[in-house]
Amino acid sequence: xxxxxxxxxxxxxxxxxEWEFPDFVTALDFVNKVGNLxxxxxxxxxxxxxxxxxxxxxxxxxxxxxxxxxxxxxERIDNLD
Numbered sequence: 001x002x003x004x005x006x007x008x009x010x011x012x013x014x015x016x017x018e019w020e021f022p023d024f025v026t027a028l029d030f031v032n033k034v035g036n037l038x039x040x041x042x043x044x045x046x047x048x049x050x051x052x053x054x055x056x057x058x059x060x061x062x063x064x065x066x067x068x069x070x071x072x073x074x075e076r077i078d079n080l081d
Contacts, residue, residue: 003074014059015066015074024051033080041076043069 060067
């Protein structure tokens, strides 16, 4: 799996990536799309929504680290762009 270079591996524990948008409504729409994707994959990311910004973090809680599910989620989120 190939994920976008903007994903950062933090402390060998989780991936995070931030997106910028022109306004709050567009950022919220992206959060909703990511949320639907998380439901589809049954793997739920942490998201921080602000005006024109969204930060997404993902890790596998059951192993307290990165798994193939996280990479799949990152890749699928990348395809939302």
